[in-house]
Amino acid sequence: MDIQFIKCHGSGNDFILIDELTHGYTFTEQERKDLSIILCDRQDGIGSDGILFVMNSDKAEARMRMFNSDGTEAEMCGNGLRCVARHMLEKENKIHIAIETEKAVLAVSQEEEIFPGIDTFSVAIEPVSFELASLPVNVEAEPASKTSIPGLPDHLTFTALSVPNPHVVAIVDEIDQQELKQVGEKANHLPEVFPNGVNVSFMKLLEKNKVFVQTFERGVGLTNACGTAMSASSLVSTIHGPNTMGEPIVVINKGGLVNCVVEKKEESFSIQLRGNATNVYEAVVQLDWNSREFQLENKREFVEEQMKYEKLEAYAASQIGGDS
Template sequence: MIEFIKCHGSGNDFILIDEITNEYAFSEEERRELALLLCDRETGVGSDGILYVLKSDVAEAQMRMFNSDGTEAEMCGNGLRCVARHIIEKEGRSRVQIETQKAVLNVEQVEHIFKGIDTFAVSIEPVSFEIDSLPMNFEKSEAMDEVIPELARDLTFTALSVPNPHIISIVNNINEEKLEQTGKKANDLLTVFPRGVNVSFVKILDHNKIFVQTYERGVGLTNACGTAMSASTLVSTIFGSNDIGEPIVVINKGGLVNCVVNKEERRYSIQLRGNATYVYSAEIEIDIAAKEWEWKDKKTHQLEIDTYEELKKYAATQL
């Protein structure tokens, strides 16, 4: 029997499994197999990935995120907000730390970004523009608003890790079909991106307001990607007119978030603020080896669902 919470950040949806409270002891292969089995939107529960919450020696909890294709991501900003909420409510505190693959990050509950939406702020770091941090094979040590000849000659990209690998292109209009084609091609270019890469198109809507859509490595086109929105905010601040230290409104297909870019000397950091909505809590009976599962219990959080729909409607009016 496995208990989990179906949750989402900006429509980027996850299955959250608490291995601490429930004393699960999955092997690495079982975590991968669970992602393949349960994330499938036709035969499984359906989600972009699984968030595993584990014990940590250096923080209140550790987060590991497995994509729907069974690969593990270095970080997940939208998922981290969901884990932040889970641990903050569990600990009865407004601020905790979560261990991720690359860093121990501060997370906290903050002022609402929209009426009725409990909002959580997470640190997105470390940030690096060194191509080796993605990794990426390129003729320069950084790719800042550069053409990547093997990928596309009519687009320029800025490459950075946060710590997930991203390439960001600022465009006049976002063509979803072109984004998907570019994202697939980038992840097939193992000579350039040996571990794959997240690809985002960014449209500047106004001062301190952008729209972002992402082809997420291991997932495909998503409603939103937390690290991509954070990386896109930073890139559009460097090459646009966004203000350092001020909330930037980031509209996405799943709703909206706020991102704040800070700079100390030459070091950037990003704070991502947004929802962590619970869709339902559930129990399933599962046989991982046989790849079989069935529902045992399911409780829908309808008020949270309805409230977030109001935020989505509002976000749509901001385009």
């Protein structure tokens, strides 16, 4: 089978985007899972954090489903949604559309550049909930706000929220990647606490309205960036830190940076996630389902886009220095 795709990334969180609308693909659920495991493998596959399937929707211009590299499906993916937003905005020749996700139909748009030369896309991250059942997470405190979690290190306290996928965020003085990896792995092997697993983030406050976030992503592991984690962390930084709602919060990550704007209306929170959606290359994968072997054809690199993003990466790295 020949499958056309785009390799793309949001903040270094990389994906394989497959447009079922344009190409008329009709994958079974098992084939989606298998494709994710085969193609996302960084040793023997194309290599990515997941696959974005762009599908038909009767509620919006398109529907997005995101499968992690281990074959599991995520409820939401903020960085992936920006990539799908760009793809559909260009396809529809519009600057505002809506994309259907598992939990909600979300507004997406093209916005002012967050960095010179970087086309920038904004996506709504919602619904947001601090109710423990929305993750779910089984702890005594409700809501779980700066709370220790059974089975995780006592010196860390976490705030738990869904956006709508499950997150716990710890504010730390310095980010220790090895500790984050250990804590993330442990949290995802505590079914009595996190029945559906959880995304774990460490956040360092850099200055007013600027933070550094790194995440252990459920189903993936340590990532360069996780859009919903950066959004969740931004919200936590307005509750337990100095950052201000209604103003852009610069979120630095291993893959670059984004801006998040946290808003509250009555008792409901919403977050605007603004950042890049960079195309790396497009190609056709010729896949033999029986042998699970494949080869790439007609590969075309987007060199200029990559060069522009490298400048943003260098700037972001200069903001965190040797702290990571």
